[in-house]
Amino acid sequence: MTSHSASAGSGRFPAGRAAFPHRDLTGIGHLQRHEILYLLDQAEQWVALNRQRSKHTDLLAGLTIINAFFENSTRTLLSFEIAGKRLGADVVNMHAATSSVKKGETLIDTAITLNAMRADAIVIRHGSSGATGLIADKVDCPVLNAGDGSHEHPTQGLLDALTLRHALAERGEGAEDFTGLKIVICGDILHSRVARSNILCLTAMGANVRVCAPPALMPAGVEAMGVEVFHRFDDALDGAEVVMMLRLQSERMSGQFVPSAREYRHLYGLTAKRLAIAAPGALVMHPGPMNRGVEIDSEVADLAGRSLITRQVEMGVAIRMACLDILTREARGVEGWTA
Numbered sequence: 099m100t101s102h103s104a105s106a107g108s109g110r111f112p113a114g115r116a117a118f119p120h121r122d123l124t125g126i127g128h129l130q131r132h133e134i135l136y137l138l139d140q141a142e143q144w145v146a147l148n149r150q151r152s153k154h155t156d157l158l159a160g161l162t163i164i165n166a167f168f169e170n171s172t173r174t175l176l177s178f179e180i181a182g183k184r185l186g187a188d189v190v191n192m193h194a195a196t197s198s199v200k201k202g203e204t205l206i207d208t209a210i211t212l213n214a215m216r217a218d219a220i221v222i223r224h225g226s227s228g229a230t231g232l233i234a235d236k237v238d239c240p241v242l243n244a245g246d247g248s249h250e251h252p253t254q255g256l257l258d259a260l261t262l263r264h265a266l267a268e269r270g271e272g273a274e275d276f277t278g279l280k281i282v283i284c285g286d287i288l289h290s291r292v293a294r295s296n297i298l299c300l301t302a303m304g305a306n307v308r309v310c311a312p313p314a315l316m317p318a319g320v321e322a323m324g325v326e327v328f329h330r331f332d333d334a335l336d337g338a339e340v341v342m343m344l345r346l347q348s349e350r351m352s353g354q355f356v357p358s359a360r361e362y363r364h365l366y367g368l369t370a371k372r373l374a375i376a377a378p379g380a381l382v383m384h385p386g387p388m389n390r391g392v393e394i395d396s397e398v399a400d401l402a403g404r405s406l407i408t409r410q411v412e413m414g415v416a417i418r419m420a421c422l423d424i425l426t427r428e429a430r431g432v433e434g435w436t437a
């Protein structure tokens with residue numbers, strides 16, 4: 099991640115330091131706690147704007163944003179597109195299925211091509227872990243990671259944190275961070291970039307994160323990320339205040355990792371009965387796409403007042419607006435940072 103100097107910010111930032119010293123957003127792993135909080139705080143203005151009838155600003159007018167998606171996506175692509183458009187930028191989507199990638203062009207050549215078109219920000223989703231970092235090294239504009247293989251999905255981690263912050267505040271339990279909050283992340287931890295970005299984001303914000311998966315779907319050494327490891331879902335759920343469910347990433351599995359979907363649901367599916375083991379009123383999250391009846395039952399996914407799944411989608415647009423705003427400030431000649 100390239101660092102840039104900028105004039106000192108205010109608010110939570112130490113005097114004399116740039117408020118946001120990164121050119122790219124390739125992963126939560128590059129961010130410090132105060133930088134995460136800054137991104138969340140900055141997103142609040144966009145949550146408010148997005149709830150109004152007129153959702154348009156011309157903050158990014160004249161800038162071109164390219165969304166280069168080499169992997170399928172529904173909500174992330176749409177969310178980045180809406181975010182760019184609401185900020186007034188010209189937004190272009192490149193789908194790998196119809197691009198020269200199918201003709202054998204390398205990732206680097208594609209990056210050089212996008213760069214030559216003078217994009218002001220490039221949003222990338224790619225099946226290879228580290229692909230976004232590789233592209234960031236080759237282009238002259240900010241690069242935002244919209245999911246790279248099993249590595250990271252930073253805007254998902256941030257939008258999940260923003261969603262939780264709102265939900266806790268509405269219950270009168272709001273605090274600046276998540277110190278002591280018990281969160282379970284259950285599912286295909288091994289292949290999930292969402293799990294990785296969430297572990298990094300939530301632990302940085304002080305949460306007690308438990309991860310739960312069958313042994314074959316748990317990354318070796320994950321404890322080093324500061325999480326508690328569980329293989330029995332009922333044990334992991336005991337006292338949990340937030341339960342985040344993940345899909346089996348079948349497209350990243352070579353061979354059989356779970357005996358059957360039925361068996362998986364039996365051991366790791368979030369049913370209403372299981373949710374009752376968690377703390378009273380525990381909140382339910384899922385990044386989507388959901389496989390209803392496998393990792394999560396419909397009666398839980400649609401549980402009014404407890405399921406945050408549609409709220410996650412809402413917060414996704416605001417977070418992406420915040421990231422696009424902050425990372426294009428240099429291109430817009432914004433002097434100084436408003437923290």
Ligand code: NCD
Pocket residue numbers: 173174245251254291292344345347385386387
């Ligand atoms: C996730 C992804 O693509 O990593 N989806 C998303 O961006 N909301 C999760 C998934 O595919 O299971």
